[in-house]
Amino acid sequence: MPNTTFQTDVGKIKRILLKHVKDAFRNEQQIEQEWKALHFLDKPDRNNAIREYDALCDLLTGFGIELEFLPETENTTLDSLYPRDNALATNGGMILCTMGKQNRQTEPEHHNTFYAQTQTNVLGEITSPGSVEGGDVAWLQNNVLAVANGYRTNPAGIAQLKQMVSPLVSDFIEVPLPHFRGPSDVFHLMSIISPIADDLAVVYSPLMPVPFRQYLLDTGVRLVEVPEQEYDSQGCNVLAVAPGVCVAVEGNPITHQRLLDAGAEVHTFKGKDICEKGCGGPTCLTRPLEREVS
Numbered sequence: 001m002p003n004t005t006f007q008t009d010v011g012k013i014k015r016i017l018l019k020h021v022k023d024a025f026r027n028e029q030q031i032e033q034e035w036k037a038l039h040f041l042d043k044p045d046r047n048n049a050i051r052e053y054d055a056l057c058d059l060l061t062g063f064g065i066e067l068e069f070l071p072e073t074e075n076t077t078l079d080s081l082y083p084r085d086n087a088l089a090t091n092g093g094m095i096l097c098t099m100g101k102q103n104r105q106t107e108p109e110h111h112n113t114f115y116a117q118t119q120t121n122v123l124g125e126i127t128s129p130g131s132v133e134g135g136d137v138a139w140l141q142n143n144v145l146a147v148a149n150g151y152r153t154n155p156a157g158i159a160q161l162k163q164m165v166s167p168l169v170s171d172f173i174e175v176p177l178p179h180f181r182g183p184s185d186v187f188h189l190m191s192i193i194s195p196i197a198d199d200l201a202v203v204y205s206p207l208m209p210v211p212f213r214q215y216l217l218d219t220g221v222r223l224v225e226v227p228e229q230e231y232d233s234q235g236c237n238v239l240a241v242a243p244g245v246c247v248a249v250e251g252n253p254i255t256h257q258r259l260l261d262a263g264a265e266v267h268t269f270k271g272k273d274i275c276e277k278g279c280g281g282p283t284c285l286t287r288p289l290e291r292e293v294s
């Protein structure tokens, strides 16, 4: 029997937490009121977003993944579509985040309710003034946790996280992020890397700190480079549903071909209204809860 683990971003996903777009984008009025303030690139079309989201759910179900859904909530914004950012998965339990983006502060409490209802263990919570967003945290091979230091995840949050996970990890790597487009932009660790298998990752090298990129190479990770023209269309944000098996948003043909050339399997979905406009790819849309050790 394969073992379950929470400390990988590439093991075969057994159970995943989502927030359906019909519940995150509750109605036209909410979309109209929020999209500019949240820095969406354009106003989402709710009906098309629902079609795209249902197709993504079908794709995930096709891999035998058990889907769980956060409920509709009055006090969350369009950004609650991206539950990866609200919580981290560890073998000691889930860690609730404190969001760096002010308009997302209420999202983690709904994860807490869900975890209580489903008897999912919670290890702890990042508390203010610390902030950590799940998109800034990735598991690498050999139980190494990489955490970005940027506009969404700050040193106080990193210190809390480090203390919480120290008995669970073999190493804890801090990755300083550049300013790039500034604090209003969404720029996470997973904007520059998506682990695909223990020895394979999709990366956007122009924005990677050299020591982090070198660490990956030194530990035997092959890098699939995202070209500049596919960065804004979430080319670098790819969800591994099993080692070497990827789910990616349509429209990044160069990255996808490079993944195929590296021996990966690529499954695409349409993400104009659920990915591109809100600046969140498939890793952001999903909070894997359990994976299998490969």
Ligand SMILES: NC(=O)NCCC[C@H](N)C(=O)O
Residues within 6 Å of the ligand: 038, 079, 082, 084, 085, 101, 104, 134, 135, 136, 185, 186, 188, 190, 191, 278, 279, 280, 281, 283, 284
């Ligand atoms: N992990 C991610 O990259 N999440 C994307 C979140 C997008 C959302 N519009 C945000 O600004 O937080």
